[in-house]
Amino acid sequence: MRIGFWKLFTALGLLLATAYLLNPFAIPSLDPRARLLGLVPYAIPANSMAPTLKRGDVIVASVWAYILGEPQRGDLVVFEAPRTPEVNYVKRVMGLPGDRVAMRDGQLFINGQALAEPYLNPDQSHATPDSLNMEERLVPEGEFFMLGDNRHNSNDSRYWGMVARGKLIGRVEKTL
Numbered sequence: 001m002r003i004g005f006w007k008l009f010t011a012l013g014l015l016l017a018t019a020y021l022l023n024p025f026a027i028p029s030l031d032p033r034a035r036l037l038g039l040v041p042y043a044i045p046a047n048s049m050a051p052t053l054k055r056g057d058v059i060v061a062s063v064w065a066y067i068l069g070e071p072q073r074g075d076l077v078v079f080e081a082p083r084t085p086e087v088n089y090v091k092r093v094m095g096l097p098g099d100r101v102a103m104r105d106g107q108l109f110i111n112g113q114a115l116a117e118p119y120l121n122p123d124q125s126h127a128t129p130d131s132l133n134m135e136e137r138l139v140p141e142g143e144f145f146m147l148g149d150n151r152h153n154s155n156d157s158r159y160w161g162m163v164a165r166g167k168l169i170g171r172v173e174k175t176l
Contacts, residue, residue, distance in 0.1 A: 042059050077093055093145075095139040
C-alpha cells in the first residue's frame with residue numbers, strides 16, 4: 001500500500017506545527033528556525049561586542065548547545081533582553097551561578113580573582129567611571145551575568161542585572 005505524497009506532506013506539516021506549538025524544549029524564541037531546526041541566524045545591529053562581533057556581522061546561534069549542556073564562562077550567547085523581551089541581545093557570559101562579580105578600574109574580578117580578557121575592545125576613549133567600576137554582585141542560582149566586549153558602549157548586566165537561564169536562546173557557533 002502506497003502512502004500518497006499529499007498525505008505524507010500533510011502529516012509532516014502537522015507534526016512540525018505541533019512541535020512548534022508545544023515547544024518541548026522550552027525555547028524562549030518564537031522563531032520557527034529556533035524551535036524546529038535548533039539554529040538561528042542573527043544580524044548584529046550594534047558595536048557592543050566589538051571587536052569580536054561588529055555591526056553588520058551575521059552569526060548563527062545553536063539552541064541545542066543549551067538543551068544538551070550548560071553555559072560556560074566566555075560563551076557568546078543570544079538571549080531575550082531583560083527589559084524588552086521582543087529584542088534579542090548578544091553578550092558574553094562572565095558570571096555563572098554562585099559567582100561574585102566586580103569591576104575595578106576596568107578590570108573584571110570573578111570570586112576575587114582578576115580575569116584576563118584578551119577579547120576586549122582596546123579603545124578606551126569612551127570610558128566613563130560607570131563603565132569602569134562596579135560593586136561586587138552575587139550571581140543567583142539559575143542566572144548569569146552578561147557583559148559586552150566593548151564595555152564602554154554596552155548595555156549589559158551592569159545596568160539591568162542578571163539573565164535567567166530560561167531567557168537564553170542559544171550559543172553563538174559561527175560568524176558568517
